[in-house]
Amino acid sequence: MTPLDIAIVCIAAVLLASVYRIVAGPTAADRAVAADLLTFSVVGILVLIGARWERLGTFDLVLIATLVSFLAAVSARGLMGGRR
Amino acid sequence: MSVLTVIAYVLILAGVVVFAGAGVGLLKFRDTYMRASAVGTAAGLGIALVTIGAVLTMPTTANLVKAAVAVVLQLATAAVGSTIIARAAVNSGHAFAPGTSLIDLDEADAKLAGMPLTEESGPRPSGETSEGSSV
Numbered sequence: 001m002t003p004l005d006i007a008i009v010c011i012a013a014v015l016l017a018s019v020y021r022i023v024a025g026p027t028a029a030d031r032a033v034a035a036d037l038l039t040f041s042v043v044g045i046l047v048l049i050g051a052r053w054e055r056l057g058t059f060d061l062v063l064i065a066t067l068v069s070f071l072a073a074v075s076a077r078g079l080m081g082g083r084r
Numbered sequence: 085m086s087v088l089t090v091i092a093y094v095l096i097l098a099g100v101v102v103f104a105g106a107g108v109g110l111l112k113f114r115d116t117y118m119r120a121s122a123v124g125t126a127a128g129l130g131i132a133l134v135t136i137g138a139v140l141t142m143p144t145t146a147n148l149v150k151a152a153v154a155v156v157l158q159l160a161t162a163a164v165g166s167t168i169i170a171r172a173a174v175n176s177g178h179a180f181a182p183g184t185s186l187i188d189l190d191e192a193d194a195k196l197a198g199m200p201l202t203e204e205s206g207p208r209p210s211g212e213t214s215e216g217s218s219v
Contacts, residue, residue: 011134
């Protein structure tokens with residue numbers, strides 16, 4: 001097991017923790033924060049899988065996923081309703 | 085194993101530890117605002133460290149440029165994203181944990197409403213949420 005494998009397993013555990021928080025709630029804002037962390041976990045796993053198997057296109061995907069995760073956080077604001 | 089690889093692994097593992105802190109905070113903290121704080125700071129820094137470490141394992145020029153842009157974007161947007169979520173939570177009336185001091189929030193509300201501050205603007209009872217103008 002290389003250090004990269006250990007890192008992938010740890011980030012996958014964080015991903016499962018955020019899925020648990022999305023399922024358990026209790027409020028919509030908690031789910032939005034957990035979804036934010038879930039997109040960060042996906043970016044992290046993408047980076048580490050690219051480094052582990054030495055894929056060439058990894059950092060293109062990372063760049064796009066970073067931007068998409070910010071857009072996801074901004075649009076998650078609409079989940080909660082209420083005043084703007 | 086070269087020196088660069090060792091540095092890369094140390095950075096990746098440090099980033100994973102910081103990132104795991106965000107996961108623990110998301111599970112253990114008591115209300116939405118503490119969780120948003122943990123996710124915004126720890127996850128942004130953690131992913132930035134992991135990205136720097138990963139690019140050191142295959143340091144071509146193209147990879148270095150892309151990773152530098154990704155790290156800058158990550159550090160700039162992670163905290164902004166979770167702050168946007170937390171502010172939307174305040175505006176839609178999500179409860180604060182008992183014991184949270186709301187003095188700054190009261191001051192911001194009073195400033196927006198154009199009203200002078202009173203001496204009595206202490207922390208409100210728990211569970212009560214922000215009334216009046218939007219923040």
